[in-house]
Amino acid sequence: MTERRPDPVILLVGTPTSADSLEAEFSTRYGRDYDIVSVVGPEAAADEVDRLCAGGRAIALIGVDFQIDGGAPELLDRLRVVTPTSRRLVLIAFAEFFRATEVLRPTLAAGHIDTYLIIPQGPRDEEFHTAIVEYLSDWAVSAATSEVTGVQIVEDGAQPEVAGIRDFLDRMGLPYTRYRPDTETGRQVLEQVGRGAALPVVVAFGRPPLVGATAGSVASLMYGSPADLGEDHVADLVVVGAGPAGLAAAVYGASEGLTTVVLDAGAVGGQAGTSSMIRNYLGFPRGVSGMRLAFRARLQATRFGARMFTGREVVGLRPGGVHEIVHRDGVVRGRAVLLACGVHYRRLGVEPLEDLVGAGVHYGAATGIAREMEGREVFIVGGGNSAGQAAIHLARFARHVTIVIRRSGLEDTMSAYLIDEIATNRRITVRPGSRVVDGGGAGRLEWIALAADDGSVEREPADGLFLLLGADPGCGWLPDAVLRDDRGFVLTGRDLPVHAWPDGAPPAPLETSVPGIFAAGDVRAGSMKRVASASGEGAGAVAQVHAHLAPAPE
Template sequence: MSESPRQRPVILLVSSRTHRDALEDEFRSRYWRDYDVRTLEGIDGAADAAAALVHDGHPIALLGVDHTLEGDPLALVDELRRLSPSSRRIVLVSMASFREALDELRPALAVGRLDTYLLIPQGPRDEEFHTAIAEYLSEWATTTSGPEVAGVRIVDDGRQPAVAGIRDFLDRMGAPWTRYRPDSPVGRELLAEVGRDAPLPLVAAFDRPAITGATERLVASAFYGSPRDLGDDYVADLLIIGAGPAGLAAAVYGASEGLRTVVLDPEAVGGQAGTSSMIRNYLGFPRGVSGMRLAFRARLQATRFGARIFTGHAVDAMTLGDVHEVSYGDGVLRARSVLIACGVRYRRLGVPALEALVGTGVHYGAAASVAREMEGRDVMIVGGGNSAGQAAIHLARFARSVTMVIRRPSLGETMSSYLVDEIATHDDISVSTRSRVTDGGGDGRLEWVLLEGEHGEPQRMPIDGLFLLLGAEPGTDWLPDEVVRDDRGFVLTGRDIPKDRWRDGRPPAPLETTVPGVFAAGDVRAGSMKRVASASGEGAGAVSQVHAHLAPAPD
């Protein structure tokens, strides 16, 4: 039975009389099956009509506003953002008025008042236009709505902290999931298969045995394979530790150039960048790209060339030799060269009462699945880097209020200016400078935190979600002493290595460590820029140095 229009997400178009028929035909011909396409003529009454849709519970996926409307189209966009902050906002521009419109839209784009502008199609099959529309609808569906088809079923009773990490992992890997209570029909059916007293959470998918007492790493290793599948005699040409931008770029270039390439990561593909809700300054993505989508595409690209990527496997140690051995859990991988691309991890807050609530209101990073649950709630973000800024903007689509807590006097000291400017346009995002969180608690989940400023009494604040993005420290404790690091644990490479560690008076290659055949790229490398683009470039560049190392020595 087909859906009625009232059951579908809404695409709301506000158009002039000149463009109404063309726009309505363009959207209805492509999207009517899955979206309720509604067209309003003129600015008058548009905000009231949108408010009525929101009041009646109709999700507005996309707002398209004709720039040729009489009045102030951008003011209407601002009003619609307040009414439906999770909607994607597009200004539709005619070819005739493009040059004049761009002067007005450019500063609005810079501060995030709208997501993009698009030229109104001039004829049939304007695929560039529809590619942009499809991308925005996809981003809206990924971050805002639940999946239509559940590939993974999770059974829990709401008291298992591990569920937050499992859901975040599945979101980042592009695997749709649905949660069920133990007393639901699906929950009872799955528990009957494994035993009523089986520990929760229970995770089942892909016709594989259900996992009881599931954790993020158990789910990752069960669903996406184990390095043991390669066989005991397998030797990789290039073993990459870490599946962030640097590791994925190295996997693409290494595998495409014929190297037997293997990637290990303890979490989901994408690293910290994979948790970013929207990266707007990455080359080649003028409309921005989410970290999850960027990582998903890079994973497909690497595996297409033959790279083997294994998640849920943390590296414990590395033994050096002509063939290096890397230990993970209960297994060992051998490789002729190793690229350390494990990135950095968020520093811990160090407040015992809040550490005990991780997964039940307290989160390291900003999981998209958790953000959806913050609708109408008050949340706090601790951190002032780009990841924290992106998280604040994303959470503001759902939360009633977002408070950013930083120790410095201003965001501009640690955050890109485009994010600072966009945050300033959000009335529901506030910034508490020279402040820190010192305590918190709740009955089974987070309910309050104690915020301490530079002066004055600590303030107890009711908070439903605390997102911790506290800066970076390298996870390099597993490396042998032969791989030299700086005093913070970042790996030294090339000319940054002390001269007394150079070989034959010559420095190692720019991305090579003190050990021949062991390289480092991305955020874990001392002196790196800590940006997605630079990490990707280093990962790609490391492959040419790996080739030079593996090449036979000249006679």
């Protein structure tokens, strides 16, 4: 029988008058699943964190009374160095709220704390506990080892496909455990499929083991195939891409009575789904991870009847009265099509590093890999918001994170709130005027070479390289009839040349040069390249689809 791991810790730091009440509030709600540890004052808190960490205990959350001596933000910033994965909250007495918020707003913007909350004034303060649960859940997903067996992966560490499988499972919110072939579980699985079976082998939800698994085959195992729709199925709306634009279209399309099918080459969420924390999305004052945002949208869409198929790379489109969308394993037909396939990261083009993709080199944030970077040297290439969010997340685990950019700074490409937080994080360094030109290692990444603007080249030890290099439209498979700009982004509405307007009138704002084919989100020329704007375009496209499908007036 496997020995049970100790419960994670919630550490509360109070004053002599508040410590007991804080402990009582948390013990009542969370005492079953967490060890509630309460101390008085900053020095006792620092000693307790040192003791817990020395004993290998995981600290999920630290809540500090605003009124402690020396300042709550200052203490939490000190403790962040010792336990960087812990969520950091300042707890404010009701009478102190207005004074406290003036002090805490700058520290919140700079990332010294995760949030501040008013201490409950009575029973059933559900708003307070909703925030606590959100932070505990975020910690569990990003920093804790899963307590649920879920999906079993048998691999020996030599299969680069495992990184893609893990990223897919992380982004879909599916817990998994990895086993070596010589473990008890590994041997049991291999006995089912034969000792010579190609690794990795994946077992999930009582289904037959999947031999030589890839992210795409795991997606099919979990969520089925478009073939399940039947040969004669014609959808009202086929959405290509399950990022924010595609998910919004799926929710609004299905909720308004359109039979809706969504195809995506990867996991639901698109590039936004890889973001560890989106803090500027409307309606989420405490931020939301891309994975959780995508999970909630997927749940909404499927509850309204939308069908979603992941791991289905679209390779062609045949326009007609009924449009045919060609994917790797067949064809899906629809009366209207929404192109919401977003963008993909540009390749680095350094051959020795391309050979190590999945073995220390990763395209995108690969948030599920972050835990393996604990105590290691990590480099991120890219200066956009995704790179900034990845750096902050990886800094919870890595010894040091270096952001490599060709520009002289981040100001032109990254949101100010991320720049401010990066500037105050002692584990993150920005290296401007540099690019990666070489790298290597014995079977996995061990070093990279960085070239500066003056031509000098430095070799640096590296355990992880995350490439977020800018975006190219993911629609090279479109036919010539769908017009695009010089960079390959899809033209819509009045951006189309006049000769492409049907009957001399401009198409609908999100309609392409082919009637009944629409575009929304990052793939559309002129879009804002933000999660909120993509969601708005996806929702807005549904109204235009309805207009296209409506019977012509007599």
